[in-house]
Amino acid sequence: MSYFANKMSPAEFDAKIHWFVGRCREAGLRVTPQRLAIYKELLGTDEHPSAEMLYEKLKPAWPTLSLDTVNRTVLTLTEIGAAFIVEGSGGARRFDAGLEHHQHFKCVKCERIIDFHHEPFDNIELPPDVAGKFTVLRKTVYLEGICDLCKQGMKVVQRS
C-alpha cells in the first residue's frame, strides 16, 4: 500500500453528502444549493483549492455565484467541521474537506499541496505542559519542499 492518499468511492461520497446535510441542520444552517455545490466540489477534488479556485470551477454551472459566497461558505464549512484550512506559509487560504487522517506536503515552487498518510503522524503525543495549559484543537505534521515534478524542471501551472 502507498503512503499517498487515494480517492473516494461513489458510496463514500454519498455518505459524506448525507452527513453534511445532517451536520448543517444540526448547526441550524440551511442547505442551500450553493452551499451543497461548494461542499461537493471541495469533496471531489484533491488539489486543496483556494476560494478563487472553487469559484472558477463552479462558475460554468453556477453563473450567478459570487466569489463572496464561496469565501463565506468555506469559512462556514470550517466552523462546522466540514472543511479545514490547510496549514501553510503565506498566499491564499487553501481548503480541504477534512476527510480521513492525512498530512500535507506543500511544494514551495508550484504551490501544489499533496496529501500523504503516515500512520505514526496520526496520533503524535503532546508534551504534558502544552496539553495541560492549552486546548489543542488541531495537531498536524506539515512538510514543505520541492515536489517531484518541479525537481524534474517541469512547469506545473496551478494558479492563474
Place this chain on the structure above:
Amino acid sequence: MSYFANKMSPAEFDAKIHWFVGRCREAGLRVTPQRLAIYKELLGTDEHPSAEMLYEKLKPAWPTLSLDTVNRTVLTLTEIGAAFIVEGSGGARRFDAGLEHHQHFKCVKCERIIDFHHEPFDNIELPPDVAGKFTVLRKTVYLEGICDLCKQGMKVVQRS
C-alpha cells in the same frame, strides 16, 4: 526543565548578529542598517511578528523606514535561512528568527503564537515514499487551539 522555550543571553545574541553578518556576505547581500535593525528586532522578540508589527516597532527609531523595506527584508531573511515564516492558516505572514529547534502553537482566538519544545518532534521520521519522491526542506509539527489566557476569558489584544 520546562517545555516552553526561553530567552537568549546577550552573548548568544551577539553571536547571532555576527553569524548574520557573515551569512549576508556569503550570500552576496549588503549589510545595510535597515537589514540589521530588522534582524535584531526579530531576534529580540518571541511574539512572531508580522511585517506590519516589525514596522510599527521600528518606526520610532527609524522614522524613514518603509513598510515595503520590511516586507522585502523579511523575505530576504527567509531566503538566506536567517528567518522562517511561521506555518499558519490564513491572516498575515508571521516570522521568527529560526533559532533552536522548537515548535509552534497558535491560538485561534487571539492569534498569539507560542513556542514550545518537545524533543521527539525535532526529528520525526519521514515515510520512505515521501522522502524518495520529494525534496523536503522543512518538516514541522504545528498545533492550533485556545491558549491559556483565552480559556480564562481574558482579552489579549495583540493586533491593532
Place this chain on the structure above:
DNA sequence: CTCCTATATAGTAGCTACTCCTATCTGTCA
C-alpha cells in the same frame, strides 16, 4: 400547499497585506 420570516446570496464597495515601480541613495570593492 402556501405563507412567513430568518437566513443566505449577489453585487458592490472597502480594506488589509502585500508586491511592483522608479527615482534616489549607499555599502562595498577596486
Place this chain on the structure above:
DNA sequence: TGACAGATAGGAGTAGCTACTATATAGGAG
C-alpha cells in the same frame, strides 16, 4: 575615495479577503 551594483523610500497597483445592503429563498408553521 570614487564608481556602481544593489538597496531603500515613497507611492501606486494588485490579490484576497470582509463588510454592507437589497433581494431572494429554505424550511417550518398553519
